[in-house]
Amino acid sequence: MNIEEPKKPLNFIEEIIEKDLKNKKHNGKILTRFPPEPNGYLHIGHAKSICLNFGMAQKYGGKCNLRFDDTNPVKEDVEYVDSIKEDIHWLGFDWEDREFYASDYFNQLYEWAKLLIKKGVAYVDDHSADEVSATRGTPTLPGQESPFRKRSVEENLDLFEKMKNGDFPDGTKVLRAKIDMASPNMHMRDPVMYRIKHASHHRTGDVWCIYPMYDFAHGQSDFIEGITHSLCTLEFEVHRPLYDWFLDHIIDSPEVNRSRTHQFEFARLNLNYTVMSKRLLLQLVRDGHVNGWDDPRMPTISGLRRRGFTPEAIRDFADRVGVAKRENVIDVDFLEHCLREDLNKRAHRIMGVLNPLKVVIENYPEGETDELEAINNPEDDTMGTRNVPFSKVLYIEQEDFMEDPPKKFFRLAPGREVRLRYAYFITCKEVIKDKEGNISEIICTYDPASRGGNSPDGRKVKGTLHWVSAQHAVKAEVRLYDRLFVKEDPYEYKEGENFLSNLNPESLKTTEGYIEPSVKSAQPGDKFQFERLGYFCVDPDSTPDKLVINRTVTLKDSWAKMTNKS
RNA sequence: UGCCUCGUGGUGUAACUGGCAACACGUCUGACUCUGGAUCAGAAGAGUCCAGGUUCGAGCCCUGGCGAGGCAGCCA
Numbered sequence: 001m002n003i004e005e006p007k008k009p010l011n012f013i014e015e016i017i018e019k020d021l022k023n024k025k026h027n028g029k030i031l032t033r034f035p036p037e038p039n040g041y042l043h044i045g046h047a048k049s050i051c052l053n054f055g056m057a058q059k060y061g062g063k064c065n066l067r068f069d070d071t072n073p074v075k076e077d078v079e080y081v082d083s084i085k086e087d088i089h090w091l092g093f094d095w096e097d098r099e100f101y102a103s104d105y106f107n108q109l110y111e112w113a114k115l116l117i118k119k120g121v122a123y124v125d126d127h128s129a130d131e132v133s134a135t136r137g138t139p140t141l142p143g144q145e146s147p148f149r150k151r152s153v154e155e156n157l158d159l160f161e162k163m164k165n166g167d168f169p170d171g172t173k174v175l176r177a178k179i180d181m182a183s184p185n186m187h188m189r190d191p192v193m194y195r196i197k198h199a200s201h202h203r204t205g206d207v208w209c210i211y212p213m214y215d216f217a218h219g220q221s222d223f224i225e226g227i228t229h230s231l232c233t234l235e236f237e238v239h240r241p242l243y244d245w246f247l248d249h250i251i252d253s254p255e256v257n258r259s260r261t262h263q264f265e266f267a268r269l270n271l272n273y274t275v276m277s278k279r280l281l282l283q284l285v286r287d288g289h290v291n292g293w294d295d296p297r298m299p300t301i302s303g304l305r306r307r308g309f310t311p312e313a314i315r316d317f318a319d320r321v322g323v324a325k326r327e328n329v330i331d332v333d334f335l336e337h338c339l340r341e342d343l344n345k346r347a348h349r350i351m352g353v354l355n356p357l358k359v360v361i362e363n364y365p366e367g368e369t370d371e372l373e374a375i376n377n378p379e380d381d382t383m384g385t386r387n388v389p390f391s392k393v394l395y396i397e398q399e400d401f402m403e404d405p406p407k408k409f410f411r412l413a414p415g416r417e418v419r420l421r422y423a424y425f426i427t428c429k430e431v432i433k434d435k436e437g438n439i440s441e442i443i444c445t446y447d448p449a450s451r452g453g454n455s456p457d458g459r460k461v462k463g464t465l466h467w468v469s470a471q472h473a474v475k476a477e478v479r480l481y482d483r484l485f486v487k488e489d490p491y492e493y494k495e496g497e498n499f500l501s502n503l504n505p506e507s508l509k510t511t512e513g514y515i516e517p518s519v520k521s522a523q524p525g526d527k528f529q530f531e532r533l534g535y536f537c538v539d540p541d542s543t544p545d546k547l548v549i550n551r552t553v554t555l556k557d558s559w560a561k562m563t564n565k566s
Numbered sequence: 567u568g569c570c571u572c573g574u575g576g577u578g579u580a581a582c583u584g585g586c587a588a589c590a591c592g593u594c595u596g597a598c599u600c601u602g603g604a605u606c607a608g609a610a611g612a613g614u615c616c617a618g619g620u621u622c623g624a625g626c627c628c629u630g631g632c633g634a635g636g637c638a639g640c641c642a
Contacts, residue, residue, distance in 0.1 A: 009580050009589090037642050072641060129640050138638050140568045174640055184569040186637055195640035214642050238570055238637050265571085267635095272577090278642095320590070322579045326572050327635055334578075334591055344604060351601095379604070410602065419600060453600050464600050532601045559602045 011323040013052070013264060017060055017229060026228040026259045030062025033227050034088070034095075035218070037069045038080035038202070040278040041293040041300045042087045044314070044335070048269040051318035053231055054093040065225055066095035070103050071217045073201035081202070083293070087301040092311045098225075102217045103203045105224055109212050110164065112220060112250050113175055113193055117156045121178045121249055122193060123149055124159040129171055135181075136189050142182035143189045149178060163196055166209045170196050175210075179245065187242045191215055219243040220250065222261040230261050233268040234325065240265070269321065270329045273483040274299050275490050275499060289503060290484070296539075296550050297484045297507050307481065308527050308537035308552030313342040332483065336553045343527065343535045343552070348376050348383060351421065351466040352515035352530040354478060356395035358441035358470070362429060364392045369469075372452065374422040388516050390423050393470040395514050397532075400465045401442060403431055408562065410463040412442075418463040421531060425450040425461055466531045473514035476547035479539065480509045519547065527552070 010018065021028060032053040036046065057064035066088065070076050088095070116122035125132065125148045137143030151159075163173055175194040183189055193216040198209045219242075222230045230243075240263050251257045270276060275284075276299060284290050284298070293300050296307035304314065317338040321330050351374075370390040377383040396412070405413040412418045417427040430443040449456050453464075487493075487502040494501070515530075522528075524540040534554035541548040 009582095011579085035642090039642080069642065075641070132640070133638075136638060138568090141638090142568090143638090171640065186569085189638090192640055197640080211640095213640075218642085234571070235636055236642090240570090267572085320578080324572095324579070328578060331577060331591075337591065340603090349601080375600095378601080408602090421600060461600090463602080466601075529601085529603085532603070534603095555601075555603050557602070562602085 012325070013056060013229070013231060013266065013323055014059075016264060017056060020228070021060065029226075029228060030057055030060040031065065031226055031228050032057050032062065032231060033065040033067050033222065033225065035067045035069045035221075035232075036084050037072070037075070038077060038084060039072070039075040040080060040282060041083050041302055043276055043278075043281065043298075043300045044271065044274075044304065045269040045276045045299075047091060047301060047314050048318045048321070048323075049231070049233070050088055050091055050093060051315055052266070052323060055319075056229065056231070062228070063098065064093070064095060065098040065100055065227070067100040067102065067221060067225070069214065069218065069221075070101050070201070070203065071212050071214060073197060073199045073211065076202055078202050083302060087305075090305060090311055091301065091314060100221070100225060101203055102212075102221050103201060105217070105221055106204060106208055106212070108224065109217060109220060110210075113212075113216070114157065114160065116177065116193075116249055117160060117175075118153055119249060120153060122156070122175055123151050123178055124156050124163065125149070125174050125176050125190075126172065127174075132174070132192070136186065137181070139186060145181050146176070146190065149190070160194075163194070163210050164208070166198065168196055170198055172196065177216075177242075177245070179242075185238055185241055187215070187239055188245070191242060215239060215242050216246060219246050219261070219263070222263075223247055223251070227261045228259075230263040232263060232265055234265045235268075236263065237265045239263075265325070266323050267325050267327055270327070271299065271332050271335065272329050272488040273332050273485050273490070275485070280499060284484075287500075289500065296479070296481055306539065306550070308535060308550055309339055310342050310346075310527075313339040316342065329489075339553055340535070340556070343529065345379050346377075347527050347529040347535055349374075349378070349529045349531050350516050350518055351388065351468055352476075352478075352513050352519075352533065352536070353395045353397055353466065353468045353473075354480075354511055354513045354530075354533065355398040356468075356514055357398045357401055357439065359394045359396050359426070359467070360441060360443050361392050361394065361426065361446045362443050363445045366392055368392070369472075370423075370451075372422050386518050388422060388518070389469045389472040390420075391469045391471055394420070394467045395470055395473065396420075396465050396467045400463075401428070401439070403439065411465060412444075412463065417447075417461050418465055419450070419453055419461045420467045421464050422453050423451075423467065424448070424453070425455055466533070468514045468516050470514070472517050474517055474519055474547065476513050476515055476519070476549050478511050478513040478536070478549045478551065480511060480551045482507050482509075513549065515547075515549075522547070529555070 034050050034053045054064045125146050135144045174192045176190045179188045181189045192213050194210045197211050200206045243263050294302035294306045317335050371387040372390050373385050374388045400411045402413050412428050414428050417425050419425050424446040426444040426446045428444050432441045434440045484507050485502045486504045490499045490502045522538045524538050527537040529535050535552040536549050539548040539550045
């Protein structure tokens, strides 16, 4: 465990686990589970839960199960099962052979339902959904008992079996727990345990036409698997009495009961400039506001992966935001900070120009090419060096030249000398404009003695620019992403509007970039830093003759910050 | 006029279970630099939602307010 000096403070879950471990509550065992419903793609909020559940298991020498909460066949699909498994593995976690489904337990659940009927604490209700709803009361008003509540055990057993056999159409009957229609906790007002759905299930096919509700499946699934700590988000807090109630009525052995599973709730992750609801994410996909679940602007795991995030960065993020019970909204900047920190250490550096400005080196021999050595990663010299070709015609970034520069502009301007990274010092001699007066190219001279980037006379230049040789550069489609929403809180909109009106119309801009030839061999998923610009990765849309590159995140830019202020 | 949970710098998370609030991110300085990146050094920023109470002493305990979130699917 952790007996070391720095001892990071424990979150409340860790405190509970350590206490339980000390008291040998579960015979010193820890077993958690990650229980997604396969009805959508996983997002960064799930990543927090995955990291927590697998992380606790790892930290305390336990295991973590993967269990699909597949109790509602009409919403679920294998497509989602597959994507969820892929995402969890990609994040770096493994459930080994412990891949379970709530549907694995349908038989057992059915038996337990009959047991509750026999105990007189469950009954078949003929009410329609509307009637059930109308008699449930409100949070401030008690509900009314159903007239079917006092059916005999025999009748209930018979009816329930007929429900199972498919004798009744959808919605005509439900099995309910007999608890307390006046309970201040709505979930205890005779909650529905089973409903009829003549729908085929992605795993059990047409074997069943009645399906258990979440509340009647989750706690028991935890119990069957021997989960010690069932971690979920805050909205399930009010379900806990019910979670316990079902178990109370199912477990008859005091010894088993002593170490049985317990639910603990933590606050879900929220990010600003982002929506996290599966329903809304689905809407974005279905209505074509983004290009699929893995659109790099989506907060889905698959979107982040395609955007160029690393699992390490996401895990670090999950670790650093912590776990507590209070509502929180985390700055997306912090997520990006964690990413930059990771990529800074590992990303191969190359040069690429996004908004090219032609530079002609007047005194450089026509047709000649020079190979200059460039460092692949200044943070890690084991990554070595590469050669970058230099020639008479180059591209630099438009923003790196100003005809009439302000005080603190360190880059190129008429008469000024700057360094081209790993290459030469150049001095701007002339600015050439087109008929409209736009700068079309600039003429410079270079100092051959500054080859490699330093001048023998020790003179200094204030600016260093990235560049690319025009004749050697590889063209690529570069996709520049920005946040999907313009508002910090996308749910804040005017009356009559919805969250879609907060979509950022400029969340994706595409441009043609010129990149140094070493990218030619890059494969989808490869990540690198374009010096001075940001981190980028190769998109799977790339083909052998067309490179598509995503901008993952920009570098911090203190010049931009300065100019934005004034 | 119900129940549950929560309320600590701008944002998160801590405070050895009562000893005058720490860490990270952000912000602002400065140093260094062949990425205006990275790195390094430093600063500002909360007196812990409010009001009482217990105590020598409270962010931690008690009482009462106020505020936020959750709960009325045959969704999970």
